[in-house]
Amino acid sequence: xxxxxxxxxxxxxxxxxxxxxxxxxVVPVMLWISALASGVRxxxxxxxxxxxxxxxxxxxxxxxxKATKAGIDLSVNQLESHFLAGGNVDRVVNALIAAHRAKIxxxxxxxxxxxxxxxxxxxxxxxxxxxxxxxxxxxxxxAKNGIEVKVIARVTVRANIDRLVGGAGEETIIARVGxxxxxxxxxxxxxxDVLENPDLISRTVLGKGLDAGTAFEILxxxxxxxxxxxxxxxxxxxxxxxxxxxxxxxxxEERRAMAVAAEQExxxxxxxxxxxxxxxxxxxxxxxxxxxxxxxxxxxxxxxxKNIDAxxxxxxxxxxxxxxxxxxx
Numbered sequence: 074x075x076x077x078x079x080x081x082x083x084x085x086x087x088x089x090x091x092x093x094x095x096x097x098x099v100v101p102v103m104l105w106i107s108a109l110a111s112g113v114r115x116x117x118x119x120x121x122x123x124x125x126x127x128x129x130x131x132x133x134x135x136x137x138x139k140a141t142k143a144g145i146d147l148s149v150n151q152l153e154s155h156f157l158a159g160g161n162v163d164r165v166v167n168a169l170i171a172a173h174r175a176k177i178x179x180x181x182x183x184x185x186x187x188x189x190x191x192x193x194x195x196x197x198x199x200x201x202x203x204x205x206x207x208x209x210x211x212x213x214x215x216a217k218n219g220i221e222v223k224v225i226a227r228v229t230v231r232a233n234i235d236r237l238v239g240g241a242g243e244e245t246i247i248a249r250v251g252x253x254x255x256x257x258x259x260x261x262x263x264x265x266d267v268l269e270n271p272d273l274i275s276r277t278v279l280g281k282g283l284d285a286g287t288a289f290e291i292l293x294x295x296x297x298x299x300x301x302x303x304x305x306x307x308x309x310x311x312x313x314x315x316x317x318x319x320x321x322x323x324x325x326e327e328r329r330a331m332a333v334a335a336e337q338e339x340x341x342x343x344x345x346x347x348x349x350x351x352x353x354x355x356x357x358x359x360x361x362x363x364x365x366x367x368x369x370x371x372x373x374x375x376x377x378x379k380n381i382d383a384x385x386x387x388x389x390x391x392x393x394x395x396x397x398x399x400x401x402x
Contacts (some may be wrong), residue, residue, distance in 0.1 A: 112141055112142075113141050119149060127138075136163050208225065217261065219306015221301070223302050224296060226295065226296055231292055246284070246289060253283060271296040274296055275293070288374060351380070
């Protein structure tokens with residue numbers, strides 16, 4: 074089969090282009106050239122091995138170029154192992170460069186550990202150079218005289234790189250400062266003492282060592298705002314007085330109910346005694362009849378008894394009439 078020379082050249086050029094495309098896609102030649110031009114010595118075989126380990130070579134080589142230009146000595150194995158562990162190589166290198174420029178001692182292993190712990194190592198280095206201000210929410214505290222005091226504080230903190238791994242965060246700082254404010258105001262005899270000397274709060278809170286066990290170092294605590302709130306003591310006394318009043322009313326109602334029950338009981342006893350009197354009086358005629366039958370009581374004696382009874386009733390009637398006339402007069 075005879076192939077024309079022009080068609081043969083075109084076919085060879087196409088084959089060469091295809092081979093070069095495949096080669097360049099597998100072997101990052103341009104990246105290797107950039108590394109050599111930047112002074113980073115890395116073999117083409119190492120870049121091919123990265124491809125086989127499913128590591129993007131640019132994620133390793135570009136940060137290594139930056140570190141070399143900044144004067145930081147890093148190895149390919151360090152960066153590649155951090156990448157395979159799920160870390161952000163570029164952020165770690167940027168943090169190392171920032172720490173190197175700020176003359177902060179930060180090793181690669183420490184930076185990698187901070188990054189793998191989920192913290193932003195670059196932000197931590199920046200906070201070490203440029204401290205951050207944390208503003209607490211409105212903290213309400215009550216002095217000994219019962220007056221409420223509302224305080225807002227600004228805490229200036231600097232990141233402590235050595236305690237970033239395992240150290241508490243901003244929430245702990247805010248909680249501890251709030252606790253210190255409540256303790257300081259609560260130990261004051263009057264709210265006026267707090268209003269006259271707000272720096273008393275910052276001095277007391279700062280002296281407690283609130284940054285222990287945290288990822289920060291507290292530089293200063295400044296009181297931004299102090300306001301007077303409600304008279305909590307008077308409010309509590311009012312509520313206590315109202316509660317005492319209700320208790321007293323309940324006890325009085327209990328005594329009244331007991332008195333009413335006792336009165337009803339006494340009325341029942343009076344009725345019972347009257348019933349006994351009536352029962353006893355009903356026995357008198359029977360006793361008199363028995364006495365007449367037995368001869369112990371004569372007829373004349375009975376008549377005299379009746380006369381005496383009639384005379385007594387008459388005298389009682391006259392006495393009631395005279396009493397009525399005296400009342401009218």
